Amino acid sequence: MQTGTLATETGQAGTEAQLNLLWGSLILEELARLGVRHVCLAPGSRSTPLTLALAGQDKFSRHLHFDERGLGFMALGLAKASQTPVAVITTSGTAVANLLPAVIEASLTRVPLVILSADRPMELLDCGANQAIPQPGLFGVYARQLNLPPPDDRMGPRALLSSLDALLAQQTGPVHINCMYREPLYPDDAGLDLGQALEPYGKELRRWHRDGHPFTRYSQASISSLPSSDALLRFAHGKGVIVVGALTADAQPQQLITLAQKLGWPLLVDGQSQLRQHSAALGNIDQLLLQPRARALLQQADRLLLVGGRLISKRLQAYLAEQDWHSYWQLLPDTDRLDPNHSAKQLWQASICRFTTLSWPRSSAANWALPLVPMNDALHGLFACHIDEGEFGEAQVIRIVATTPFPSAAGQLFIGNSLPIRLYDMYAPVTPEPLPVFSNRGASGIDGLLATCCGIAAHQARPTTLLIGDMSQLHDLNSLALAGKLQSTLVIVVLNNDGGNIFNLLPVPDEALRHDYYRMAHGLNFGYAAAMFGLAYNHAEDLQAFEAAYLDALAYPGASVIEVGIGQTQASAQITALNQWVRQG
Numbered sequence: 001m002q003t004g005t006l007a008t009e010t011g012q013a014g015t016e017a018q019l020n021l022l023w024g025s026l027i028l029e030e031l032a033r034l035g036v037r038h039v040c041l042a043p044g045s046r047s048t049p050l051t052l053a054l055a056g057q058d059k060f061s062r063h064l065h066f067d068e069r070g071l072g073f074m075a076l077g078l079a080k081a082s083q084t085p086v087a088v089i090t091t092s093g094t095a096v097a098n099l100l101p102a103v104i105e106a107s108l109t110r111v112p113l114v115i116l117s118a119d120r121p122m123e124l125l126d127c128g129a130n131q132a133i134p135q136p137g138l139f140g141v142y143a144r145q146l147n148l149p150p151p152d153d154r155m156g157p158r159a160l161l162s163s164l165d166a167l168l169a170q171q172t173g174p175v176h177i178n179c180m181y182r183e184p185l186y187p188d189d190a191g192l193d194l195g196q197a198l199e200p201y202g203k204e205l206r207r208w209h210r211d212g213h214p215f216t217r218y219s220q221a222s223i224s225s226l227p228s229s230d231a232l233l234r235f236a237h238g239k240g241v242i243v244v245g246a247l248t249a250d251a252q253p254q255q256l257i258t259l260a261q262k263l264g265w266p267l268l269v270d271g272q273s274q275l276r277q278h279s280a281a282l283g284n285i286d287q288l289l290l291q292p293r294a295r296a297l298l299q300q301a302d303r304l305l306l307v308g309g310r311l312i313s314k315r316l317q318a319y320l321a322e323q324d325w326h327s328y329w330q331l332l333p334d335t336d337r338l339d340p341n342h343s344a345k346q347l348w349q350a351s352i353c354r355f356t357t358l359s360w361p362r363s364s365a366a367n368w369a370l371p372l373v374p375m376n377d378a379l380h381g382l383f384a385c386h387i388d389e390g391e392f393g394e395a396q397v398i399r400i401v402a403t404t405p406f407p408s409a410a411g412q413l414f415i416g417n418s419l420p421i422r423l424y425d426m427y428a429p430v431t432p433e434p435l436p437v438f439s440n441r442g443a444s445g446i447d448g449l450l451a452t453c454c455g456i457a458a459h460q461a462r463p464t465t466l467l468i469g470d471m472s473q474l475h476d477l478n479s480l481a482l483a484g485k486l487q488s489t490l491v492i493v494v495l496n497n498d499g500g501n502i503f504n505l506l507p508v509p510d511e512a513l514r515h516d517y518y519r520m521a522h523g524l525n526f527g528y529a530a531a532m533f534g535l536a537y538n539h540a541e542d543l544q545a546f547e548a549a550y551l552d553a554l555a556y557p558g559a560s561v562i563e564v565g566i567g568q569t570q571a572s573a574q575i576t577a578l579n580q581w582v583r584q585g
Contacts, residue, residue, distance in 0.1 A: 044091020077455020264366025309338025
């Protein structure tokens with residue numbers, strides 16, 4: 001039982017502000033105990049109790065930014081890189097709404113974000129009060145929510161802590177904690193001794209304060225479903241393929257190489273699989289499916305093991321949909337439905353490690369697709385000739401970045417949406433030590449890409465290269481401020497083709513329509529933007545200039561921008577020409 005209240009200890013004057021601060025401190029302390037290590041904050045007044053609580057904490061890395069949309073995406077990047085939940089603190093009103101794009105991306109890719117939004121109390125809603133909008137349910141289906149009333153002694157700390165623990169137990173995506181605060185918001189003393197403040201609330205809270213554990217501890221549920229030895233024997237009895245979709249580097253995707261070699265089946269990999277540049281994988285599957293001989297051979301397959309999902313290549317997606325599979329298995333780490341073809345299949349839920357270490361037999365049709373290996377190698381030769389030795393352009397830049405070693409072995413790539421990720425998926429070369437690859441392919445938007453990359457780079461200060469299109473960078477100009485705060489190497493390679501070059505590949509019925517309503521030529525460059533945010537800048541319009549600028553940028557201890565000037569039709573014309581060469585191969 002409560003043995004007293006904060007009000008009886010402090011008197012009514014200043015109680016509201018002190019109680020607000022106590023709740024903010026309890027929330028942040030419990031988040032730290034639940035695994036949060038990074039907190040991202042945008043300034044605001046209504047969020048003062050959370051801000052002061054954060055200022056009094058020493059358990060978090062703090063990241064501040066003036067733009068909530070960029071802040072949300074930075075938190076997304078931090079959570080992706082750290083594999084831990086990341087908290088975001090905003091004030092009330094549209095500040096919260098600006099987090100929606102990042103929350104959507106986090107929800108679709110199961111990235112744990114904790115949104116802490118300050119809010120006006122009920123009496124200030126729907127009455128014309130400033131900066132007051134209905135915030136409960138603002139993120140809809142994309143976030144689980146906890147709507148807290150204004151701090152009140154009648155709801156004690158135990159109820160607050162247990163509510164937080166229940167919300168965050170087994171967290172697999174975003175959660176939204178909406179915190180109503182009444183004024184006054186600013187206590188006379190910004191410091192709070194949490195142990196002393198909890199004294200009136202009894203032994204249970206004092207014990208919680210001392211022990212360092214969450215108030216309510218939930219066991220970690222581990223759900224897995226695995227095939228039997230008999231099922232493995234039946235599945236392996238035929239001509240199979242292993243297709244690998246989007247995976248994180250910590251999912252241990254390399255174990256799939258061992259499985260493919262044991263079965264004797266080809267390993268067809270997506271650009272997000274972490275295996276796209278591995279020599280043991282068939283990385284050029286998008287282009288192999290253009291080649292008549294390769295496609296005819298692949299059409300003999302009657303067993304499919306799909307690991308993950310969210311495939312970039314439409315040709316690969318079409319191949320999976322058109323085949324008459326005798327057995328179709330999909331392996332996922334969770335219960336997501338990742339199959340836009342809605343195919344009949346057997347779903348297995350397990351880690352790659354557990355799945356690949358089962359008692360797999362050698363396939364009865366081992367090495368049935370061995371001719372695909374020289375075909376895949378021939379495509380590498382074709383790309384080396386026609387891209388690396390051809391005209392300067394986007395595919396050439398992407399291949400250079402994908403094979404240039406970082407001065408530090410801990411480098412990583414972030415590849416932007418629209419054309420860059422597709423060019424990487426189609427044309428990335430084999431390399432002895434492929435780098436970890438990050439992307440935002442849940443909703444596949446072109447917003448927040450630089451901010452997400454800044455979050456990825458900020459975690460452990462790993463050197464990072466971002467490949468991003470000009471339209472995407474225009475969407476995220478404010479995040480150049482985030483880049484400027486980094487102490488580690490971040491190379492921002494902006495592929496500027498003066499608009500949406502990807503629309504050149506789509507069957508828009510009229511060229512004037514394509515120019516006026518799709519491609520959206522802007523005539524802008526990024527030199528002054530880089531200068532505004534104090535970033536080093538280089539411009540490259542040929543191979544030698546880019547190679548020199550990129551090597552310099554990799555050695556620079558901070559963020560820099562390399563703008564690559566390319567014609568509006570260079571990439572689309574090159575893709576069309578390469579497709580013709582591949583079909584004739």
